[in-house]
Amino acid sequence: MSEQELGITESKEYATGDWYAEVVQKAKLADYAPMGGFIVTRPRGYALWEALQDHLDGWFKETGVTNAYFPMFIPESFLEREKDIVEGFDPEVAWVTHGGHDELEERLAVRPTSESIIAPFMAEWTRSHRDLPLRLNQWCSVVRWEATETKPFFRTKEFLWQEGHTAHEDEDEAWDETMLRLDQYEQLFEDVLAIPVMRGRKPEHDKFPGAHTTTTVEALMPDGKSVQSATSHYLGTSFAEAFDLTYTDENEDEQVAHTTSWGLSWRSLGALIMTHSDDQGLVLPPTIAPTQVAIVPIWQEDTKDEVLEYAEEITDELEEAGISVELDDRDERNPGFKFNEHELNGVPVRFEIGPHEVDDEEITIVHRPDGESIVEDREDIAETAEEHFDDVYEKLYDAAEENLEENVREAESPPEILGTIGKHGGYVECGWCGDEACETVIKDEIAAEIVMCPLDRDEEPVHDECAICDDEAEETAYFARTY
Amino acid sequence: MSEQELGITESKEYATGDWYAEVVQKAKLADYAPMGGFIVTRPRGYALWEALQDHLDGWFKETGVTNAYFPMFIPESFLEREKDIVEGFDPEVAWVTHGGHDELEERLAVRPTSESIIAPFMAEWTRSHRDLPLRLNQWCSVVRWEATETKPFFRTKEFLWQEGHTAHEDEDEAWDETMLRLDQYEQLFEDVLAIPVMRGRKPEHDKFPGAHTTTTVEALMPDGKSVQSATSHYLGTSFAEAFDLTYTDENEDEQVAHTTSWGLSWRSLGALIMTHSDDQGLVLPPTIAPTQVAIVPIWQEDTKDEVLEYAEEITDELEEAGISVELDDRDERNPGFKFNEHELNGVPVRFEIGPHEVDDEEITIVHRPDGESIVEDREDIAETAEEHFDDVYEKLYDAAEENLEENVREAESPPEILGTIGKHGGYVECGWCGDEACETVIKDEIAAEIVMCPLDRDEEPVHDECAICDDEAEETAYFARTY
């Protein structure tokens, strides 16, 4: 790759969409597949997904979840058993109609979500209250045939995700489960991806089809748009009723189970890339970066041996401490090129090692997000590196938090909502009567929508009146443009 | 589950197929999906797949492989670019013809294997010899619409696997890669699954479509049938030519790359279950068992507290040593029921702890495969447990090895081949002229086929003449019935 090809040419501030597409491709995270709506996830991109899985899957397992795998196809008749599901997903389903040279008797949906194939098995496996709670999860891909522009990780017809499905004895337990998974999603964003999020509830008209309540974590991107980053649904008894998911309680009475489902997709990677990266390329927090430290030795002919030896010692020491490090000792590239490349690839911390560092038993440490350069002692370098990881994490988190805190504004009329979102983006908080028609008024003007309401249904609305129709406000709505 | 439901009713020896299906379902490894040919992999079954992935994926990464993810759909025109692929897989492809309510302009194959979608991207990413070797792997599911009876893990229309795809500068490197992956598959069977395997090469007429050479590891099941357990293909330059996968060498000359692909599917789980399990249920080696030790406390009312306390201490000690242990302290089940259940589920080692064990500071250790019972000191119990794991592993491996060693027999005529396989099963070794027609003679009689030839093409055939047609033998063939 030439120096020129290495550079990001688009501006994050002025051409966010083009800039994002360029970062994704030049940092080798993903490429566009030949079929519109599909992408190829390259090793650097997939490594991010694997790191995210490691965190989340561990937390799931610690809290009683077991992984399973259900067929990728769902017979049409199964989809039709829960009417909201079929109405909600029918327009987006990819259909398999032929196997080999033969037409199938019943066409098969490529899973858009798996409630319809998982619930009947949960029903089969559940007899008594002793079989509950039942907590299943699968990591897989799903297909939704949306006819929108492809945006890697944000908008693709096929995407990777996890989908959790659980059954419980009563509403309280199911609701606790719903919130536990929402907490874990929030934890992933706050503690691993360095992105603060807002927790909320989707308005009634935007719930998951068939759900009683859909909860969400929303992340605000630097361009002022909100990303629905993960959702956790309390499904009530509607799926259990549709699929006969019942159990006998302690008194041998037949009861209907309460179910939940919850999912996080690779949109979370989109949010990660979009939030932290800059005009030099990808920026990653050390918590998820496949390479945490790039060591770039800087030598002349006569200092090469000592510099390399010193760099190798440090590499070994970091590796022994479990730090992921790359010693970039390529002969054919100069240090400047290497700096640019590791910046493009989002390596959070760079060690520069030249003859001075060797003589003084020091190391020059550079932070990817802001280029801050600090000279540190050679001694206890692994510990020092961890401290710098924390510093870099904090810088990224603080910037994202500042963006979020500065961009929640109140409004009390349609012009105020429209003006505020038009000028600043971000969230606009207002009183809302609960009527979808009032959202439509705004949506038709600037494609902003109600991304959430407060989790607590009894919370007093921020204003007494609906900002759109002036009727009594039932709750607070958060309007935003979305990805 | 009642006592009755817990028991396996079929006999491994006399009704292998029914017995296998019963073990898979009663040990809760998998269930049949509503569509013929599909299964639901339950948590206990999926945990085996995860454990296997942990081993193999680690070895792949240590040897230069990175994971990626390519679309699950392949446009028909892409499949057609390599003629052997389209001829080989066309009869088995599941076709997506509709997205939402619209018919697609070009129908999409649900991937039966991914060479046709991966090779074009490898071509795009490869410019110079510096970009090689390029080693990609993906864990995913594939669909092959075969119209055979469903046999969980062995025969399903959708199955889980990994597929590796690599590109190299020349034949030597590509051949080394092919053999490295075959070695790793062999290692998985020998060191993790406790199954000795035969390494070989598929006959020309049974190669992977478009491959130069297909290598295989074959495992002999206790019923005398061979399982093709994993394959590694040297593809030569045919895929590289079809997809323009070229590079500039050190002299700036354009060269065609040499490629490989290699895959292992959940058939390996089928082989695992089939090889070791018995009429009491599942048997697993401790290397892959999700639960390695089940501790069953045996108490009366007056000894309950001391027995439980002792059992809990031991549980903690094993867990601290990284051993996966389940303390079965359920009140509502008696020890006998628990013994049966852990046997059914294939827990390799059981600890029995009663008042005697507490008094004498001992533990009674029982091996799942043969019921051997040994009293051990309480001290250093984690270390002792590891020793028993080795013993159990050895017992399983030795039994499988004995089965393999006793069941390779020579034959020099069709009646001898047919008689030997008919009577003993196993492998029949014979001279072969290389002509598929000679295989057909045998296949038509007893559904046995040539499962492999020696890896070394120059190896002298075991006999001078083809056992079927009496022409000069070109190589040795191994006939066997297969799964």
Ligand SMILES: [Zn+2]
């Ligand atoms: Zn209103």
Ligand SMILES: [Zn+2]
């Ligand atoms: Zn012959």
